[in-house]
Amino acid sequence: MSVLFGILWPLERFNTAVLAIGKIIAIAALTVMVALILGQVFFRYVLNAAPNWTEEGARFGMLWMTGLMAPLVYRMGGFVAIDMLERALPRLLAGLLSLLLLAISLWVLIIAWERGLNNHLDTLSGRGCSASLRWPFGIEIGRCGARFQNNYQYASLWVGVNLLIAVNAELMLRQVITLCGQGNRLTSFKPEQMAGAE
Numbered sequence: 001m002s003v004l005f006g007i008l009w010p011l012e013r014f015n016t017a018v019l020a021i022g023k024i025i026a027i028a029a030l031t032v033m034v035a036l037i038l039g040q041v042f043f044r045y046v047l048n049a050a051p052n053w054t055e056e057g058a059r060f061g062m063l064w065m066t067g068l069m070a071p072l073v074y075r076m077g078g079f080v081a082i083d084m085l086e087r088a089l090p091r092l093l094a095g096l097l098s099l100l101l102l103a104i105s106l107w108v109l110i111i112a113w114e115r116g117l118n119n120h121l122d123t124l125s126g127r128g129c130s131a132s133l134r135w136p137f138g139i140e141i142g143r144c145g146a147r148f149q150n151n152y153q154y155a156s157l158w159v160g161v162n163l164l165i166a167v168n169a170e171l172m173l174r175q176v177i178t179l180c181g182q183g184n185r186l187t188s189f190k191p192e193q194m195a196g197a198e
Contacts, residue, residue, distance in 0.1 A: 005185070008173040012187065015075065015170055018163065022068035029068070033061030053132040060133065060153050067160030075167045076189055095179045102172045109165045116158035 036058040044050035073079060086094045129144035130153075142149055174186055 004173055004177055004180075005182075008170065008177065008186075011166065011170050011173065015071075015163075015166055018166075019072045019075065022163065023072055026065045026068040029061040029065040033058045033065065036061065056130060056133045060148075063153050063156040067156035068163070070160050071163035071167045074164055075171070092179070095175060099172065099175045099179065102168060102175060106165065106168045106172065109161055109168055112161045113158070113165065116154075116161050 036054045040050050040054040040058070043054075086097055089097060128150045130148040130150060133148040135141060135146050135148065174183075177183060177186060
């Protein structure tokens, strides 16, 4: 059992730190996204001249917000779940079912990891250049020059899946420890961390 705790505690600290940073970045991405959308509406309907890059910029913020917040929500149990069967089963069977579902989730996440890398980041579209999103002040970076590379957007899926895998591993370890009767030694997630995920 001490081996499981020896693996869990560093993973738990890693997830807590990385997800806290991700939450801050995701909030900033959401703020930028909302500002760009409101700006686009204002410029289009009031001034009749919307900049062409605001839509792609808002999409950039939305992708990163989703990629960084999904792992936090998953860790806190904030995703929609149908748990009638789990609640109807005895505690041991419910715990085993939960562990099985986490294992299936890990399998799906590993497939998503490969697809995110090979079908989004390292493809012709991923290596392509943005149609309208440019670096500020005419800065030129990489092969696209002043325009963003598409894989800056697509990396959000791959980063999010990596974080989801880390969270899934933590949840699986916590479930195994609980099944072994040591659940009382686990640190519980604080209610304020849920932030409306109930």
